[in-house]
Amino acid sequence: MSVVEQMKLFLEPRSIAAVGISRQTGPQAYNLLENLLHYGYEGRLYPVNPNAKEILGVKTYPAVGEIPEVADVALISLPRNLVVPVVQDCLQKGIKAIVIITQGFADADDVEGPQLQRRIVDMAKAAGARILGPNTFGVANAQLKMSTSYIRIPMEVNGIGTVSQTGGTFVGLNDIRLVGKVVDVGDACDVDAVDSLHYFEQDPDTRVVVLHVEGMPDAKGFLAAVRRVALKKPILCIKTGRSAQSARAVQSHTGAMTGSDLLWDVALRDAGAIRVNDIEELSDAARAFLRLPPPRGNGIGVTTYTGGFGIIAADACGRYGMDLVEFSEPTMAALKALSPEWLGVGNPVDIWPGVSIMGHSRQEMETTVLRHVLSDPKVHAAMAVISAYEPRLGDEHLAMIRDVARDFPDKPFVYFMYGMHFEEVRRTLESTGTTLAFPSPERAVRALMHLKRRADYLARHIARTGSPPRR
Amino acid sequence: MSVVEQMKLFLEPRSIAAVGISRQTGPQAYNLLENLLHYGYEGRLYPVNPNAKEILGVKTYPAVGEIPEVADVALISLPRNLVVPVVQDCLQKGIKAIVIITQGFADADDVEGPQLQRRIVDMAKAAGARILGPNTFGVANAQLKMSTSYIRIPMEVNGIGTVSQTGGTFVGLNDIRLVGKVVDVGDACDVDAVDSLHYFEQDPDTRVVVLHVEGMPDAKGFLAAVRRVALKKPILCIKTGRSAQSARAVQSHTGAMTGSDLLWDVALRDAGAIRVNDIEELSDAARAFLRLPPPRGNGIGVTTYTGGFGIIAADACGRYGMDLVEFSEPTMAALKALSPEWLGVGNPVDIWPGVSIMGHSRQEMETTVLRHVLSDPKVHAAMAVISAYEPRLGDEHLAMIRDVARDFPDKPFVYFMYGMHFEEVRRTLESTGTTLAFPSPERAVRALMHLKRRADYLARHIARTGSPPRR
Numbered sequence A, B: 001m002s003v004v005e006q007m008k009l010f011l012e013p014r015s016i017a018a019v020g021i022s023r024q025t026g027p028q029a030y031n032l033l034e035n036l037l038h039y040g041y042e043g044r045l046y047p048v049n050p051n052a053k054e055i056l057g058v059k060t061y062p063a064v065g066e067i068p069e070v071a072d073v074a075l076i077s078l079p080r081n082l083v084v085p086v087v088q089d090c091l092q093k094g095i096k097a098i099v100i101i102t103q104g105f106a107d108a109d110d111v112e113g114p115q116l117q118r119r120i121v122d123m124a125k126a127a128g129a130r131i132l133g134p135n136t137f138g139v140a141n142a143q144l145k146m147s148t149s150y151i152r153i154p155m156e157v158n159g160i161g162t163v164s165q166t167g168g169t170f171v172g173l174n175d176i177r178l179v180g181k182v183v184d185v186g187d188a189c190d191v192d193a194v195d196s197l198h199y200f201e202q203d204p205d206t207r208v209v210v211l212h213v214e215g216m217p218d219a220k221g222f223l224a225a226v227r228r229v230a231l232k233k234p235i236l237c238i239k240t241g242r243s244a245q246s247a248r249a250v251q252s253h254t255g256a257m258t259g260s261d262l263l264w265d266v267a268l269r270d271a272g273a274i275r276v277n278d279i280e281e282l283s284d285a286a287r288a289f290l291r292l293p294p295p296r297g298n299g300i301g302v303t304t305y306t307g308g309f310g311i312i313a314a315d316a317c318g319r320y321g322m323d324l325v326e327f328s329e330p331t332m333a334a335l336k337a338l339s340p341e342w343l344g345v346g347n348p349v350d351i352w353p354g355v356s357i358m359g360h361s362r363q364e365m366e367t368t369v370l371r372h373v374l375s376d377p378k379v380h381a382a383m384a385v386i387s388a389y390e391p392r393l394g395d396e397h398l399a400m401i402r403d404v405a406r407d408f409p410d411k412p413f414v415y416f417m418y419g420m421h422f423e424e425v426r427r428t429l430e431s432t433g434t435t436l437a438f439p440s441p442e443r444a445v446r447a448l449m450h451l452k453r454r455a456d457y458l459a460r461h462i463a464r465t466g467s468p469p470r471r
Helices: A004-010 A032-039 A080-093 A114-128 A193-202 A221-232 A245-252 A261-270 A279-291 A307-319 A327-336 A354-355 A362-375 A394-407 A424-428 A441-465 B003-011 B034-041 B080-093 B112-127 B193-202 B219-230 B244-254 B261-270 B279-291 B306-320 B329-336 B353-354 B362-375 B394-407 B424-428 B441-465
Strands: A015-019 A043-046 A074-078 A099-100 A130-133 A137-140 A160-164 A181-184 A208-213 A237-238 A299-304 A381-387 A411-416 A436-438 B015-019 B044-048 B073-076 B097-100 B128-134 B139-141 B160-164 B183-184 B208-213 B237-240 B299-304 B381-387 B415-417 B436-438
Touching: A004 A099, A004 A130, A004 A137, A004 A181, A004 A193, A015 A032, A015 A080, A032 A043, A074 A080, A080 A099, A080 A114, A099 A411, A114 A130, A137 A327, A160 A193, A160 B128, A181 A193, A193 A208, A193 A221, A208 A221, A208 A279, A221 A237, A221 A261, A237 A261, A237 A279, A245 B306, A279 A436, A279 A441, A279 B441, A299 A307, A299 A362, A307 A381, A307 A441, A327 A362, A327 B415, A354 A362, A362 A381, A362 A394, A381 A441, A394 A424, A411 A424, A411 A441, A424 A436, A436 A441, A441 B279, B003 B097, B003 B128, B003 B139, B003 B183, B003 B193, B015 B034, B015 B080, B034 B044, B034 B073, B080 B097, B080 B112, B112 B128, B160 B193, B183 B193, B193 B208, B208 B219, B208 B279, B219 B237, B219 B261, B237 B261, B237 B279, B261 B441, B279 B436, B299 B362, B306 B381, B306 B415, B306 B441, B329 B362, B353 B362, B362 B381, B362 B394, B381 B441, B394 B424, B415 B424, B415 B441, B424 B436, B436 B441
Parallel strands: A015 A043, A015 A074, A074 A099, A099 A130, A160 A181, A160 A208, A208 A237, A299 A381, A381 A411, A411 A436, B015 B044, B015 B073, B073 B097, B097 B128, B160 B183, B160 B208, B208 B237, B299 B381, B381 B415, B415 B436
Antiparallel strands: A137 A181, B139 B183
């Protein structure tokens, strides 16, 4: 079986055997079966529990051997000293994909944990099966309405494929669901990030790959896989264990070695991954890659309701290498026509005098100015600085924003919004499907920078090889 | 009249003359009188409009001279060519504090604007009056339910005093209201940041000063004022116009020169101000100073539900100079007693096995472990990494958190929360009044770092002078 076929058993199972399903249900029971029923997973479910006939209306089996088919994947969630015999049962049954959720193997503080883990790996290898974990939340796939995590999570079919060494990613970040699809490699005794990258490389649903890495025993093989996938899809990488003290913590988390942080930095960039420094940068960049077109250059135009916040925005442009261009003559003429005579028009463009003095409506001023700015050939991307002091935008306003995006399909524009109604206004704005809003100019410009850098990376590849990367 | 008495006329007016109040009201009319009535300002209001007898039920006057008292402050919101004669009227009436909201003076692109501005300043000086602006949102004071901004803003009595060169600060940031009290110095033709600092220095309601600076004609006098105030209250400073291109934008915004960014960096730190790089850092730090005690050292303990996010948190500690201490023996013993035997207990402390394997409830595990960590003499601050995958915390849980804070009054603790219910869980958590929650570990630790640095600054002052700063 190819690696991809093997990984499909984990990520696209038609049937699941779940060993260690308790009769306890409800809050704080963390019942995997209950979760799968809750999501509406449509595959076949075979809970294993020798002390029950049915749980939540689903027939249970006393042992894996009694299940009427060879399930695509087996989940094992049992105290660690019971895991080995159950793995044996699964292998005897012919199951080729086994998720060991249980903690306390290579991540444990004693001799026995690592020993048990080696034994399991040897058994699986001999039977041609693969092990995911131990110490893992397993896998999730929003399209199948399936997650093997204890914790009930929100999922969203969104084009994100995540490879992780932590279950935290299942729960997701504040602004984005990382499921999509997720593999938590846990202690990575067998299935690892490279296998997972193989899967996401070919998966037509995955448009952006998110990679959480603590340490990597085979850095060379890993980087080769990253290099290959990065030519097809953006890879956002959060590599942790940067300092000496956090590297010690990694050791006790998954038993992995972190390696030199600086070397990782260089190697990841060289391989075409986009290394992000924190989870907000990660979710901002992921949202940008899902939603916005890549800019063709680093020229940026900024429109603003307040001069002061326009300058804060200009500082952010400077920090992230976007060039606050001087507008061309036709752009300047158009902007001047909308403003009082005394206004020193430039970039950033102050749009408030056009509203307060010239009497243009806010929605008209915002979208007309944005349109003029994006029309400028020097401008490759735009940021609008607006306040969120009213709770929503009107339908007409949203339609105007959609029209701007339609007319400039290769120029991303984003919003920096301030004020107490941020979350509500962001929701309505982003419902257009054409733009993103951020709570600071730094985050808005940083997201544009990542789009630009990715475009540059692909351009360099074409320059070097003479051909665009295969899709 | 002393500077402070003069500034009180602006910030604590008992009566307001408002020149240029339109009869138009409702959305997009930006009517200052309507706003003041809406807030419930309880002082006396004198709108001036020669074409109306009353507006919104308030008697209007044809000219400033007709008002039956000398108002504490006059607001002028008129086209720029009408401003000079009205300033003259105000001065003749004996008004000593004048806010010129109108744009288009030193910030204009022509010769006339700056000329008009000089004339106004000369007139006021001769009459012993002060001018705030032009090109300003004016002032706001949540305690008086008063704001002179066009834009209707949310206010909150919260101990923040803001000095700004932009009206954007009136609208506030996403996580915090900067009003409190605000002075927008605008073009700063007369009243400037130094005058405003004088006011906030002595104002008993102000516990944290927020300073937004673009440029400063008298940097030396400004820094001396900062140095004096910083010994009494934390000053958070956002100094913009960092790059060459944004410095150009400042020039056209308020006519100020920005100066060398590096020199500003050194000078502000030397004067005891806390320079922040972006508005999220600003609001995070302001919230920390309002809510949390200063830590006595940089030792930090981290508790977490996921090893992976614990390591991300450890990375953040390394980045911001907090020391992830090795726990003392009694702490280790207490933590081990709560965990399965095989768990490698350390810092960060993984609390999930205590829930999933040992059967402790989440609220019990979270607060008991936090308590053990804070009991460690090496620990001066703590961060708890928790998921926000359920929409709220129960009352019992909140009471337990309050108790922890009560028992460790000199050790701040904060939360890094991830997951889709972040906003809701944060609101309930912060309703305890004793802690803060952040959407990334970087932001949580950075806020603690600012508290620590401020404590260090005051300690150095005591070491140098032998006496604590006056309060």
